[in-house]
Amino acid sequence: MLSVSEARRRILAGVLPLPAEVVALTEACGRVSAAPVVALVSNPPADVSSMDGYAVRAADLSAGGVSLTCIGHAPAGHPFAGAVGAGECVRIFTGSLMPAGTDAVLIQENAQADGTHVATTHTLSPGTYVRHRGQDFAAGEVVIPAGRRLAAQDVGVAAAANHAWLTVTRRPRVAIAATGDELLLPGSPVGTGQIANSNTPMLAALLRAAGAEPVMLPALRDDMADLAALERMVDGVDMLVTAGGASVGSHDLVRRGLEQVGMTTDFWKIAMRPGKPLMYGHLGRLPFIGLPGNPVAAFVCSIVFVLPALRRMAGMAQPVEPPVRAVLGADVPANDQRMDHLRATLTHNEQGQLVATPFSMQDSAMLHILAQSQALVLRAPHAPAAQRGDVCEIIRIDPAMA
Numbered sequence: 436m437l438s439v440s441e442a443r444r445r446i447l448a449g450v451l452p453l454p455a456e457v458v459a460l461t462e463a464c465g466r467v468s469a470a471p472v473v474a475l476v477s478n479p480p481a482d483v484s485s486m487d488g489y490a491v492r493a494a495d496l497s498a499g500g501v502s503l504t505c506i507g508h509a510p511a512g513h514p515f516a517g518a519v520g521a522g523e524c525v526r527i528f529t530g531s532l533m534p535a536g537t538d539a540v541l542i543q544e545n546a547q548a549d550g551t552h553v554a555t556t557h558t559l560s561p562g563t564y565v566r567h568r569g570q571d572f573a574a575g576e577v578v579i580p581a582g583r584r585l586a587a588q589d590v591g592v593a594a595a596a597n598h599a600w601l602t603v604t605r606r607p608r609v610a611i612a613a614t615g616d617e618l619l620l621p622g623s624p625v626g627t628g629q630i631a632n633s634n635t636p637m638l639a640a641l642l643r644a645a646g647a648e649p650v651m652l653p654a655l656r657d658d659m660a661d662l663a664a665l666e667r668m669v670d671g672v673d674m675l676v677t678a679g680g681a682s683v684g685s686h687d688l689v690r691r692g693l694e695q696v697g698m699t700t701d702f703w704k705i706a707m708r709p710g711k712p713l714m715y716g717h718l719g720r721l722p723f724i725g726l727p728g729n730p731v732a733a734f735v736c737s738i739v740f741v742l743p744a745l746r747r748m749a750g751m752a753q754p755v756e757p758p759v760r761a762v763l764g765a766d767v768p769a770n771d772q773r774m775d776h777l778r779a780t781l782t783h784n785e786q787g788q789l790v791a792t793p794f795s796m797q798d799s800a801m802l803h804i805l806a807q808s809q810a811l812v813l814r815a816p817h818a819p820a821a822q823r824g825d826v827c828e829i830i831r832i833d834p835a836m837a
């Protein structure tokens with residue numbers, strides 16, 4: 436059976452970055468930069484004060500004390516028009532432009548002002564409390580590389596660089612179709628043998644949090660006609676994800692149903708738990724990921740395969756997030772040939788280490804346990820038994836994953 440890493444490599448090889456679009460700066464958080472953002476201005480745009488006080492000529496000050504003549508008042512946004520000569524100073528504030536002729540800032544705590552006279556016994560080296568032009572970034576400098584998921588601080592630097600619009604990759608549109616005769620819309624009256632469809636809303640929420648635009652299709656019946664109809668529902672989407680009908684049961688028709696309308700299967704079944712019956716293929720040029728129906732398997736496979744595929748589509752430089760190190764909070768048995776993803780809580784021990792404690796029940800239908808988990812503990816194929824306190828690798832599932 437295919438390994439998890441080889442399956443992911445094949446999935447990533449089969450998806451392409453999406454085209455770019457321009458969005459307002461205020462809409463850019465969470466989107467992925469499609470081009471480097473180049474500063475249109477320098478920051479600061481000129482030498483400015485970093486404190487409230489007096490712009491002085493450092494050479495005028497001496498330990499024996501000096502009295503300067505204050506020749507002006509220049510708050511931020513109101514630059515001093517003249518030039519400052521020997522023995523003179525200008526009242527300035529944080530962010531004020533340094534008046535011509537000055538080279539340091541005497542903070543007001545160290546000055547005694549009396550009318551137009553400003554006395555001090557402090558000395559300063561040139562440049563004290565001055566932020567130099569372009570100290571943060573210079574006009575023409577790249578302040579955000581292409582392929583970065585933009586955070587609030589990126590919006591800040593882009594604004595400072597005087598951009599009102601940013602070029603980002605289009606959000607991937609992902610069609611999600613659950614399959615199964617037993618499925619009902621959540622909130623419906625539940626008859627014998629029926630269950631609420633948890634996969635569609637869960638996967639839509641996960642993908643939306645990851646920056647995609649989910650397209651929730653109605654649940655499909657376990658029959659070939661419903662699956663064939665899927666082909667007509669995916670116009671304009673960038674990826675098709677199904678959940679259910681992936682395994683070997685005679686009602687598990689997704690692969691056969693899609694193959695009848697031209698789907699080419701790249702792989703089916705991988706060495707993974709949960710998620711063994713994962714499918715991957717293409718319907719024409721449309722990438723298709725067939726998730727297992729057990730909701731925890733559908734979720735874990737989405738974390739491990741769908742999110743990296745979306746990051747590749749978004750043009751992100753690093754589509755696969757490296758695992759995080761933690762220590763085990765409980766003993767775990769030796770693993771078999773399938774890479775395991777144990778649902779676990781996260782805490783910190785007294786040494787400040789992250790402690791991942793797997794739940795004793797790991798059934799792939801147990802959504803309540805998934806909902807209480809903050810991490811997946813990775814157990815490599817054939818890993819020997821490990822004890823509480825041993826180092827392990829985890830995938831965090833607590834923050835919004837992107």
Ligand SMILES: Nc1nc2c(c(=O)[nH]1)N[C@H]1C(S)=C(S)[C@@H](COP(=O)(O)OP(=O)(O)OC[C@H]3O[C@@H](n4cnc5c(N)ncnc54)[C@H](O)[C@@H]3O)O[C@H]1N2
Pocket residue numbers: 613614615617618630631632633634635678679680681682683684687709710711712726727728729730732799800
């Ligand atoms: N003989 C074998 N049986 C199974 C194997 C196997 O190798 N040999 N693999 C098991 C594994 S592993 C998994 S995972 C499941 C996956 O099967 P399917 O993808 O075909 O999923 P379904 O049979 O459609 O459903 C499984 C389970 O999950 C429930 N389900 C399905 N969709 C939803 C939904 N949208 N919301 C909530 N719950 C859902 C469904 O009712 C079933 O209980 O196969 C094993 N079997």
Ligand code: MOO
Pocket residue numbers: 707708709710711712727729732799800
């Ligand atoms: O994916 Mo199945 O849930 O491995 O048991």
